[in-house]
Amino acid sequence: MSSRNTKPREDKPKINDDEVDGYVPYVPLKKRKQKIESIQEKLKNKRIYQPKEQPDPDKNSDNESNEDEEDDMQKLVGPQAGISLIDHTTELKRKHILKEKTEDEKREEEEKALLEAMARKKQLASASEIAKGVEYTEPMKTTWRPLPRYRALPKEIVEENRLNWHIIVDGQNIPPPIPAFKSMRFPEPVLEYLEEKGIVRPTPIQMQGLPVALSGRDMIGIAFTGSGKTMAFSLPLLMLALEEECKMSLVKGEGPIGIILCPSRELARQTYEGLCSLSKKLEESGKYPELRSLLCIGGISMQEQSYVLDRGFHMLVATPGRLQDMLQKKKFNLDLTKYLCMDEADRMIDMGFEEDVRNIMSYFKIQDFAQSALVKPVIVNVGRAGAASMDIVQSVEFVKQEMRIVYLLDCLQKTAPPVLIFAENKNDVDDIQEYLLLKGVEAVAIHGGKTQDEREYAIKSYREGKKDVLVATDIASKGLDFPQIQHVINFDMPKEIEDYVHRIGRTGRSGKTGLATTFINQSSSTQVLLDLKHLLMEAKQVVPKYLTFIPDPTDKYRKADGSIDTSIGCAFCGGLGHRILDCPKLEQQRRAEMASMRQHESSFGGGGGGNDY
Numbered sequence: 001m002s003s004r005n006t007k008p009r010e011d012k013p014k015i016n017d018d019e020v021d022g023y024v025p026y027v028p029l030k031k032r033k034q035k036i037e038s039i040q041e042k043l044k045n046k047r048i049y050q051p052k053e054q055p056d057p058d059k060n061s062d063n064e065s066n067e068d069e070e071d072d073m074q075k076l077v078g079p080q081a082g083i084s085l086i087d088h089t090t091e092l093k094r095k096h097i098l099k100e101k102t103e104d105e106k107r108e109e110e111e112k113a114l115l116e117a118m119a120r121k122k123q124l125a126s127a128s129e130i131a132k133g134v135e136y137t138e139p140m141k142t143t144w145r146p147l148p149r150y151r152a153l154p155k156e157i158v159e160e161n162r163l164n165w166h167i168i169v170d171g172q173n174i175p176p177p178i179p180a181f182k183s184m185r186f187p188e189p190v191l192e193y194l195e196e197k198g199i200v201r202p203t204p205i206q207m208q209g210l211p212v213a214l215s216g217r218d219m220i221g222i223a224f225t226g227s228g229k230t231m232a233f234s235l236p237l238l239m240l241a242l243e244e245e246c247k248m249s250l251v252k253g254e255g256p257i258g259i260i261l262c263p264s265r266e267l268a269r270q271t272y273e274g275l276c277s278l279s280k281k282l283e284e285s286g287k288y289p290e291l292r293s294l295l296c297i298g299g300i301s302m303q304e305q306s307y308v309l310d311r312g313f314h315m316l317v318a319t320p321g322r323l324q325d326m327l328q329k330k331k332f333n334l335d336l337t338k339y340l341c342m343d344e345a346d347r348m349i350d351m352g353f354e355e356d357v358r359n360i361m362s363y364f365k366i367q368d369f370a371q372s373a374l375v376k377p378v379i380v381n382v383g384r385a386g387a388a389s390m391d392i393v394q395s396v397e398f399v400k401q402e403m404r405i406v407y408l409l410d411c412l413q414k415t416a417p418p419v420l421i422f423a424e425n426k427n428d429v430d431d432i433q434e435y436l437l438l439k440g441v442e443a444v445a446i447h448g449g450k451t452q453d454e455r456e457y458a459i460k461s462y463r464e465g466k467k468d469v470l471v472a473t474d475i476a477s478k479g480l481d482f483p484q485i486q487h488v489i490n491f492d493m494p495k496e497i498e499d500y501v502h503r504i505g506r507t508g509r510s511g512k513t514g515l516a517t518t519f520i521n522q523s524s525s526t527q528v529l530l531d532l533k534h535l536l537m538e539a540k541q542v543v544p545k546y547l548t549f550i551p552d553p554t555d556k557y558r559k560a561d562g563s564i565d566t567s568i569g570c571a572f573c574g575g576l577g578h579r580i581l582d583c584p585k586l587e588q589q590r591r592a593e594m595a596s597m598r599q600h601e602s603s604f605g606g607g608g609g610g611n612d613y
């Protein structure tokens with residue numbers, strides 16, 4: 001009989017009480033606990049990069065015929081066929097192919113087909129590697145391994161610990177979560193650095209993500225904003241760089257050992273600075289060698305970093321466009337590169353960097369490197385992708401368009417500084433800053449129209465507490481970590497709920513609470529307001545009346561007890577107020593793809609120019 005049956009369930013995981021004592025786990029989403037298995041199942045279908053399915057030699061002929069059907073489906077739909085998946089599904093409906101099924105079954109099947117086709121399309125294998133037919137099937141080897149006492153933990157205890165920390169995993173031979181940095185075998189200076197930063201215990205994504213990445217396994221990490229993902233991918237890179245440098249010192253023309261790709265310059269700089277501080281700490285101890293990092297983003301010249309380039313460098317933090325440019329110019333190569341991390345990978349693809357990322361992949365030569373971006377990947381999920389942090393109080397207010405700027409001043413009184421104000425367009429950002437300056441508020445602003453120097457000045461002075469308010473477009477919403485932001489004000493509701501989650505996620509970080517105020521009015525799109533309503537419900541926040549009056553198409557998915565299965569939402573964009581089949585973002589992407597195909601056809605078609613063999 002298991003101990004679970006004989007004594008009351010313990011809140012604390014069973015590993016080592018010294019290590020976990022006092023650990024306060026993340027506030028759970030109630031449903032997740034109850035539905036852990038069903039979520040795991042859904043995770044497999046989520047819109048994340050999935051490895052190419054390996055052919056199964058044991059497959060029987062039935063399966064083969066299924067595969068044929070799937071292949072046929074692939075040929076029939078998608079951009080290459082010129083028929084969208086949505087149109088294809090509509091056509092299927094028209095032909096009554098799904099006639100015998102219940103409404104729910106039909107919807108599930110349609111969603112599944114859509115997701116599977118998308119996952120196939122999303123593989124990030126480099127074109128040239130595919131052409132060469134190179135296949136990598138084994139994960140990278142590192143010398144790191146969990147301490148013997150963790151390796152010896154029985155499977156049931158490991159699973160129970162994951163459950164208690166709300167960690168969901170998927171994949172083969174996954175290392176156990178480890179609840180203490182010390183037990184992860186980091187060098188003493190790294191532990192000191194973490195302690196100085198107030199980072200005493202790993203967050204759940206770090207407990208599980210670090211052992212996975214340190215073991216050299218490919219990983220897809222999903223966790224909500226502000227939960228410490230940066231450390232989860234920076235520390236393994238640092239350790240790999242250290243291992244390689246200790247084996248053989250890097251010289252001019254060598255490196256990087258690993259790359260972190262970021263969707264914005266600001267995020268890249270923040271991650272780069274973190275790596276530099278960690279390396280400095282190691283070197284200053286006198287026990288470890290110098291590890292060099294290079295920042296490769298638009299707006300800064302490589303000349304400035306000639307010291308690093310002249311000596312070879314271990315770690316590279318870059319934005320995709322600039323990295324591709326540097327590779328083309330042969331400023332460095334990826335011959336020694338073993339580690340690639342894409343921070344906010346889905347964002348990067350959304351922002352149109354997919355082609356750049358594919359090109360970057362084609363510069364990898366190391367045999368052990370992934371052919372399709374991921375080999376036997378481990379999925380680590382802590383919190384629904386796209387869920388808001390439970391440490392944020394979300395206030396949504398109906399404010400007329402023309403009243404917003406004046407009302408901002410009242411809003412600023414709600415908390416002490418620092419305050420971050422988001423607006424969708426650059427002109428609004430400029431107007432708000434100007435207005436606040438006139439009213440004597442110390443405000444700085446950033447948006448894509450500002451020079452790199454202006455952007456850096458704004459971020460630096462705000463981060464150092466010299467300015468009370470930062471006004472920004474979404475440029476500052478992704479991953480930027482400002483200490484202690486008290487209040488985020490959304491001057492407008494962003495077009496997508498994902499952006500809303502990123503924006504408000506600038507507060508309520510590292511276990512602290514924060515406030516987010518959002519102005520809504522008739523100009524906000526109905527779709528995003530519905531998503532917002534469901535997000536507020538999920539996070540147990542007050543739902544303003546205005547939102548409850550909007551006709552809600554998800555009512556049809558409501559169960560007998562009145563509740564909605566909020567753990568599902570849209571599997572494409574994460575919005576809870578609609579399903580994937582009605583996803584506006586997917587529709588937008590489909591249009592963009594069709595437009596780009598037409599453009600492609602018109603630039604290549606009919607020219608009779610011959611092939612470039």
Ligand SMILES: Nc1ncnc2c1ncn2[C@@H]1O[C@H](COP(=O)(O)OP(=O)(O)OP(=O)(O)O)[C@@H](O)[C@H]1O
Nearest residue numbers: 199201202203225226227228229230231479481510
């Ligand atoms: N284990 C920890 N304990 C306490 N604070 C931590 C811990 N790990 C990271 N932090 C701090 O929490 C803050 C947020 O971390 P980070 O920026 O990595 O979050 P994130 O998950 O990447 O968020 P986002 O999704 O917004 O990018 C940082 O200031 C970081 O120093």
